Amino acid sequence: MNNVLKFKNKKANVAAQDEIYNFAYLDENTKRMIRRALIKALCIPGYQVPFSSREMPMPYGWGTGGVQVTSSCLTTDDVLKVIDQGADDTTNAVSIRNFFKKTANIETTEKTSQASIIQTRHRIPEEKLKEKQILVYQVPIPEPLAFLEPRYQETKKMHALSEYGIMHVKLYEDITKNGHIETAYAYPVKTNDRYIMDPSPIPKFDNPKMNNNPAIQLFGAGREQRIYAIPPYTEVTSIDFEDYPFDPSKAPHKCSICGSNDSFLDEIITDDDGNRSFICSDTNYCNQRMKDK
Amino acid sequence: MEPILSVQNLNKYYGDQVGCKNMNMTLYPGEVVGVVGESGSGKTTFINSISGNLNPDRGKILINKDNEIINFLEISESLKRLLIRTELAFVHQNPRDGLRLDVSAGGNISERLMSIGQRNYGNIRQTIFKWLDKVEIDKSRVDDFPRTFSGGMLQRLQIAKNLVTSPKIIFMDEPTGGLDVSVQAKILDLLRKLVRELNLSVVIVSHDLAVIRLLADKIIVMKNGEAVETGLCDQVLDDPQHSYTQLLVSSVLQV
Numbered sequence: 001m002n003n004v005l006k007f008k009n010k011k012a013n014v015a016a017q018d019e020i021y022n023f024a025y026l027d028e029n030t031k032r033m034i035r036r037a038l039i040k041a042l043c044i045p046g047y048q049v050p051f052s053s054r055e056m057p058m059p060y061g062w063g064t065g066g067v068q069v070t071s072s073c074l075t076t077d078d079v080l081k082v083i084d085q086g087a088d089d090t091t092n093a094v095s096i097r098n099f100f101k102k103t104a105n106i107e108t109t110e111k112t113s114q115a116s117i118i119q120t121r122h123r124i125p126e127e128k129l130k131e132k133q134i135l136v137y138q139v140p141i142p143e144p145l146a147f148l149e150p151r152y153q154e155t156k157k158m159h160a161l162s163e164y165g166i167m168h169v170k171l172y173e174d175i176t177k178n179g180h181i182e183t184a185y186a187y188p189v190k191t192n193d194r195y196i197m198d199p200s201p202i203p204k205f206d207n208p209k210m211n212n213n214p215a216i217q218l219f220g221a222g223r224e225q226r227i228y229a230i231p232p233y234t235e236v237t238s239i240d241f242e243d244y245p246f247d248p249s250k251a252p253h254k255c256s257i258c259g260s261n262d263s264f265l266d267e268i269i270t271d272d273d274g275n276r277s278f279i280c281s282d283t284n285y286c287n288q289r290m291k292d293k
Numbered sequence: 294m295e296p297i298l299s300v301q302n303l304n305k306y307y308g309d310q311v312g313c314k315n316m317n318m319t320l321y322p323g324e325v326v327g328v329v330g331e332s333g334s335g336k337t338t339f340i341n342s343i344s345g346n347l348n349p350d351r352g353k354i355l356i357n358k359d360n361e362i363i364n365f366l367e368i369s370e371s372l373k374r375l376l377i378r379t380e381l382a383f384v385h386q387n388p389r390d391g392l393r394l395d396v397s398a399g400g401n402i403s404e405r406l407m408s409i410g411q412r413n414y415g416n417i418r419q420t421i422f423k424w425l426d427k428v429e430i431d432k433s434r435v436d437d438f439p440r441t442f443s444g445g446m447l448q449r450l451q452i453a454k455n456l457v458t459s460p461k462i463i464f465m466d467e468p469t470g471g472l473d474v475s476v477q478a479k480i481l482d483l484l485r486k487l488v489r490e491l492n493l494s495v496v497i498v499s500h501d502l503a504v505i506r507l508l509a510d511k512i513i514v515m516k517n518g519e520a521v522e523t524g525l526c527d528q529v530l531d532d533p534q535h536s537y538t539q540l541l542v543s544s545v546l547q548v
Contacts (some may be wrong), residue, residue, distance in 0.1 A: 157370075161371045161375075165378075168412070169403065172403050176399060240413050241413060241414040242414075243413055
């Protein structure tokens with residue numbers, strides 16, 4: 001309710017037509033329900049908490065889960081950053097940012113260091129996150145065992161009893177077929193030495209950033225109606241074999257704009273002759289480096 | 294010597310229907326017990342009830358694990374599933390029920406190894422080859438999918454998948470059902486070899502008296518959900534006392 005009062009005080013800034021929305025779109029009861037799920041998720045790192053996902057004014061697969069989590073976490077003092085595959089200027093990122101500008105009238109930014117909440121699709125920013133920052137992931141399929149065991153009841157039991165042998169069968173098949181672990185995104189992790197978790201389709205390059213991160217990491221899956229979380233400074237390990245250890249590989253190139261050697265790169269095809277160049281997927285990181293030069 | 298598995302007064306009902314009633318059995322290490330009877334006599338209900346696939350209504354199942362007696366029906370779900378993964382094995386009649394068809398042969402064999410915590414690909418691979426050799430599947434087939442295997446090979450693969458963690462008690466439900474006689478003979482040969490080599494304790498269900506005679510030391514004859522005759526295999530089959538056992542023995546086809 002506090003938010004509502006604060007919001008009303010800020011009313012002067014809000015265009016008249018937007019007053020029909022509650023602060024950050026969702027009604028207060030729904031936000032309370034989601035916050036309860038979030039607290040439970042933070043108490044049991046990696047455990048998938050069911051929640052009653054609402055219909056959002058956007059299609060499934062566009063971040064309905066992430067938007068609901070962000071909406072429940074936002075206060076009037078928050079500064080929001082939204083990225084899609086690392087970029088601040090793609091359709092998904094721009095429209096979600098505009099959505100919250102319109103419904104919550106909060107400040108937004110493209111700078112990782114200035115944001116208090118970062119909603120992300122498929123990347124973790126290159127810049128190190130700090131305490132008191134919240135990273136909200138958009139998750140398409142929260143169940144890491146889904147492709148191996150189709151029965152939801154059975155996967156629930158497997159999680160409860162830590163029966164994770166089958167997860168390694170997947171890696172075994174990878175090595176047997178390709179000589180190395182082929183999984184390059186949504187690479188499964190073990191959280192706090194207990195639950196196997198799907199880190200959403202981030203590249204495995206980002207997996208090590210989840211480990212011992214000072215920020216709060218929240219995961220929302222709207223269609224699948226699940227929320228899970230990693231509290232700050234939690235151990236997150238990528239599963240592997242002793243003789244085939246986890247390798248957070250990246251393309252062996254430099255960013256052709258900023259020259260960065262250690263950021264995650266997007267491959268861009270530049271003409272019809274098969275020429276290509278590589279640029280940072282994190283646009284804010286790349287721009288910042290160019291400015292610093 | 295202590296029995297490794299002892300079943301006392303086991304009952305399983307489906308509503309008013311009797312699944313199996315007042316069943317008793319003791320299985321000693323290295324021993325093979327055969328359960329025979331006609332279709333619908335409760336053989337499969339019995340083996341499913343004592344292997345953790347079904348929950349019996351009454352009775353006791355005691356498993357001896359390293360001289361510690363475990364009451365199988367009263368332990369927690371997690372311990373039960375751990376026992377099923379490590380100490381027990383179940384060979385299904387249809388190998389497709391016991392295998393993952395979209396995982397390679399090697400992957401199938403390795404699952405139990407990884408579920409008990411083995412994390413070294415090289416070692417796991419070695420164990421897989423050892424077991425393919427034991428069940429007489431060519432090593433070159435290790436990365437092929439089970440769906441490319443013949444019925445007999447599938448059954449041998451299922452046996453390897455189950456025995457890889459050296460379980461103490463093996464349950465087999467008609468392991469040679471649906472296979473032609475020459476393949477059947479091969480599987481039986483293999484089973485007999487493994488039972489002797491690894492000193493396995495086995496409960497085997499079959500309607501085929503020849504299979505039981507070849508493998509089993511003791512026999513339980515079931516009819517309408519009850520055991521009508523029990524005893525040493527040769528004794529019961531050579532000198533059947535109960536009229537139903539007499540009928541069963543006399544119905545065996547001679548070539």
